[in-house]
Amino acid sequence: MAGLMVRRSLVVDGGRRFLKARRHIIVLYVVNLLLGWFATFGLSSRIGAVTGLSLNSERLVRGFDLGTFLELVNKPEVAPYSQVPLGLAFSGIFVVFQLFLTGGIVAQYLAAERIDRSRFYAAGGENFWKLVRIAVIFFLVAGLVAGIFYAIRSALDVATESSANRQGAFALQCAVLLIESLALLWVRMWFDLAQTQLVATTALRMRSSVAYAFNAAQSAGRLYACYVLLGVLMSLIMTLGVFVWWTAAPPSHVIASFLILQCTLACLLAMRWWQRALTGAWYQRSIPARAVESVSLEPLPPESAVPEIPLTQ
Numbered sequence: 001m002a003g004l005m006v007r008r009s010l011v012v013d014g015g016r017r018f019l020k021a022r023r024h025i026i027v028l029y030v031v032n033l034l035l036g037w038f039a040t041f042g043l044s045s046r047i048g049a050v051t052g053l054s055l056n057s058e059r060l061v062r063g064f065d066l067g068t069f070l071e072l073v074n075k076p077e078v079a080p081y082s083q084v085p086l087g088l089a090f091s092g093i094f095v096v097f098q099l100f101l102t103g104g105i106v107a108q109y110l111a112a113e114r115i116d117r118s119r120f121y122a123a124g125g126e127n128f129w130k131l132v133r134i135a136v137i138f139f140l141v142a143g144l145v146a147g148i149f150y151a152i153r154s155a156l157d158v159a160t161e162s163s164a165n166r167q168g169a170f171a172l173q174c175a176v177l178l179i180e181s182l183a184l185l186w187v188r189m190w191f192d193l194a195q196t197q198l199v200a201t202t203a204l205r206m207r208s209s210v211a212y213a214f215n216a217a218q219s220a221g222r223l224y225a226c227y228v229l230l231g232v233l234m235s236l237i238m239t240l241g242v243f244v245w246w247t248a249a250p251p252s253h254v255i256a257s258f259l260i261l262q263c264t265l266a267c268l269l270a271m272r273w274w275q276r277a278l279t280g281a282w283y284q285r286s287i288p289a290r291a292v293e294s295v296s297l298e299p300l301p302p303e304s305a306v307p308e309i310p311l312t313q
Contacts, residue, residue, distance in 0.1 A: 010285075011226050014278035018270070021108040024101055024120075025273050029266055032094055039090040099135060103127035105273070106199040109280030127199050133206050134198065138191040145187055149180040182228070189227050190217040192279040200283065216286065223282040227275055234271045238264060 018025075107123035108115055115123075153176050160169035194213035198206075217224075241264025249256040 010222060010278060010281055011229070013281040014226070014274055017109045017280055018274045018277040020114055021105050021273070021277070024105050024108070025270060028098060028101060028273075029269055031097055032265075032269075033262070035090040035094050039087040041086075095135075099131050100124045100128050102131055102195065103199055106196055106276065106280060109277050110196070110200050110284065123199065126202070130198055130206065131195055134191060134194055134210065137206065137210060138187070141191075142184060142187050145183055146180070149176065149183070152176060181231075185227055185231055186217065186224060189220065189224055189275075189279070190214055192276055193217055193220070193283065196276075196279045196283045200287075216283075220282060220286075223278060226278050230271050230275050230278075234268055237267045237271065240264075241267070 101124055103126065104115075104120035104124040106127075107120065153173060156169070156172060156176065160172065163169050190213050191210075193216055194209045197212050197216075198209040201209075241260060245257060245260045245264075249260050
């Protein structure tokens with residue numbers, strides 16, 4: 001019970017820190033929405049020009065017909081794959097913008113009070129290239145872990161191909177997928193800790209931050225439990241959002257579908273940055289006193305001295 005109370009207090013502390021940075025999270029969501037709209041710019045007009053002249057369009061307006069949809073995307077007038085380079089370009093712009101804001105958001109998580117704009121953008125600019133390098137290392141490590149588990153699942157497919165117990169083989173594959181998800185979540189926490197330590201100490205060497213975070217993550221059982229808890233909530237939110245979209249939003253009601261999917265996306269984005277706030281809370285609870293003195297930002301006082309922050313702020 002005591003361990004549960006500690007984990008819950010960590011979640012609450014992370015939630016308070018998240019609320020202090022909510023304006024920047026809203027900016028991230030709005031920018032993501034605008035870039036997504038620009039990435040699909042022109043595609044809707046091409047689809048409308050084709051479906052508006054076809055009687056088969058009713059099969060997509062009043063429902064979803066897979067054959068009609070495949071026929072539509074294969075038409076040379078539509079050419080949906082021509083949007084891929086534009087989509088990748090805008091996705092890259094969003095990643096760069098998010099990495100720039102990450103330094104300032106993490107700085108806000110580590111500060112006792114709300115920081116002003118000059119301090120926020122200074123933290124973002126100072127740590128931008130460092131965070132880019134850590135992000136590159138993260139993608140390499142995550143790709144390696146995913147590749148290892150892919151090889152394991154492929155080997156299991158070959159080994160159980162002739163097995164008569166198909167249910168057991170399926171359960172084994174699900175177990176491997178679950179372990180892979182937990183492993184990738186641990187890797188995500190590892191590099192969140194590395195980014196937090198980097199912003200907090202203004203370290204110049206990436207290897208020291210990554211090595212520190214790796215050692216810290218091995219003893220961060222409570223933090224990992226909170227990550228798993230929020231990860232489960234994210235899965236439930238995504239499942240609920242897709243279910244509501246599939247059952248309560250008819251294809252002809254475009255606005256309803258848009259609102260349901262965007263609300264789901266906003267909730268997922270908020271949960272992800274809540275995880276990052278947990279990292280900031282755990283880091284300041286765990287670093288030794290001599291490390292606190294080297295933090296460039298004003299650290300939070302001990303937990304007993306932290307003033308209560310109303311959730312409605």
